[in-house]
Amino acid sequence: MHPDSLRRESLLIATGRPDRTPAGPVNQPVQLSSTFHAGGERVYGRDGNATLAAFEAALGAVEGGLVTAFSSGMAASTALVEALPVGSVVVLPSTFYNFNRTLLDAQVELGRLSLRTVDVTDVDAVAEALPGAALLWLELPTNPMLVVPDLPALAAAARRHGVRTVVDATLATPFGIRPLEHGADVVLHSATKWIAGHSDLVMGTLATADEALDTELKARRNLTGGLPGALETFLALRGLRTLSVRLERACGNAAELARRLDAHPAVHRVHYLGLPGHPQADLVAKLLDNTGGLLSFEPDSVQRADQVCARVRLITHATSLGGVESLLERRGRYPGELRQQTPAALLRLSVGLEHVEDLWADLEQALS
Numbered sequence: 454m455h456p457d458s459l460r461r462e463s464l465l466i467a468t469g470r471p472d473r474t475p476a477g478p479v480n481q482p483v484q485l486s487s488t489f490h491a492g493g494e495r496v497y498g499r500d501g502n503a504t505l506a507a508f509e510a511a512l513g514a515v516e517g518g519l520v521t522a523f524s525s526g527m528a529a530s531t532a533l534v535e536a537l538p539v540g541s542v543v544v545l546p547s548t549f550y551n552f553n554r555t556l557l558d559a560q561v562e563l564g565r566l567s568l569r570t571v572d573v574t575d576v577d578a579v580a581e582a583l584p585g586a587a588l589l590w591l592e593l594p595t596n597p598m599l600v601v602p603d604l605p606a607l608a609a610a611a612r613r614h615g616v617r618t619v620v621d622a623t624l625a626t627p628f629g630i631r632p633l634e635h636g637a638d639v640v641l642h643s644a645t646k647w648i649a650g651h652s653d654l655v656m657g658t659l660a661t662a663d664e665a666l667d668t669e670l671k672a673r674r675n676l677t678g679g680l681p682g683a684l685e686t687f688l689a690l691r692g693l694r695t696l697s698v699r700l701e702r703a704c705g706n707a708a709e710l711a712r713r714l715d716a717h718p719a720v721h722r723v724h725y726l727g728l729p730g731h732p733q734a735d736l737v738a739k740l741l742d743n744t745g746g747l748l749s750f751e752p753d754s755v756q757r758a759d760q761v762c763a764r765v766r767l768i769t770h771a772t773s774l775g776g777v778e779s780l781l782e783r784r785g786r787y788p789g790e791l792r793q794q795t796p797a798a799l800l801r802l803s804v805g806l807e808h809v810e811d812l813w814a815d816l817e818q819a820l821s
């Protein structure tokens with residue numbers, strides 16, 4: 454069967470495997486080698502390896518683009534930022550993943566870049582900020598407030614001004630949205646999260662449909678040494694194979710918990726893509742294929758939020774997201790979050806694959 458006729462769930466399973474050689478392996482083995490026999494295309498370990506090529510092919514098939522994997526999501530961000538000429542202007546959301554904000558701020562301090570911060574839900578405000586810029590940075594949805602920008606409108610405006618659009622779609626995954634289909638030039642993922650999915654490694658990816666840009670990104674990764682380790686890459690590919698089913702369970706759990714938290718007397722507010730009151734509910738319906746496994750909620754005080762973190766027994770009090778286990782933390786414990794107006798009591802809950810009734814029982818006892 455020609456791969457083009459396969460649905461994404463099948464491509465995720467079928468792509469990135471060795472040729473069907475009798476007695477050959479079905480899975481791409483971990484290829485641990487820092488050098489390769491002379492005479493071929495691959496010369497040295499920093500150029501890549503067969504495990505990496507398999508992971509990139511599988512993710513590329515579901516993303517609809519060419520993938521370059523990095524040693525972390527931040528290394529992927531750095532590869533993009535570092536490619537900008539000195540003096541470039543970046544248009545960025547007023548609130549998004551705070552380490553990427555810190556990365557861009559550090560570039561400003563070095564005198565390399567300047568930033569224009571915008572409310573990305575205001576298409577006109579973004580369009581006004583675009584002339585003369587080099588890069589429009591979007592996150593869809595944003596971490597941890599779950600804001601959804603109008604990607605097709607913003608990417609079209611950026612293109613009119615010759616501005617490249619990058620979309621950090623870590624929270625959505627390629628099964629939530631494929632930003633390249635909506636006009637983005639580059640997609641960024643922290644593969645640490647849903648893609649690898651087991652909280653056991655750190656990796657990042659960039660995807661693009663532009664072959665010249667892909668070549669440039671791979672050359673930059675080689676120069677700056679941001680290649681992920683082959684063991685991590687193997688585990689990330691193993692995790693990626695189950696992404697669509699893991700997400701299905703996580704989304705179902707998250708939708709139910711969001712609904713129940715929304716009705717809880719000790720909870721002031723719930724942020725979830727699947728709640729009817731989501732401020733961009735129309736865009737969620739238009740752009741996203743599911744409502745995701747991440748929710749944020751604001752207990753009625755910071756004390757109660759800290760109490761929830763201390764009292765959960767099934768859920769783990771720890772940072773990060775996208776693993777099989779549910780993780781919860783108060784984002785306001787990071788100064789960088791408060792600077793971005795994240796509510797101090799806000800708890801971010803990454804919903805895992807446990808039974809939803811056990812998760813709810815844990816949240817209920819922790820909130821009481």
Ligand SMILES: *Cc1c(COP(=O)(O)O)cnc(C)c1O
Nearest residue numbers: 525526527550596623643645656
């Ligand atoms: C975690 C995260 C990153 C950074 O990725 P690392 O793999 O931790 O370096 C970038 N963007 C978002 C939205 C994230 O959640």
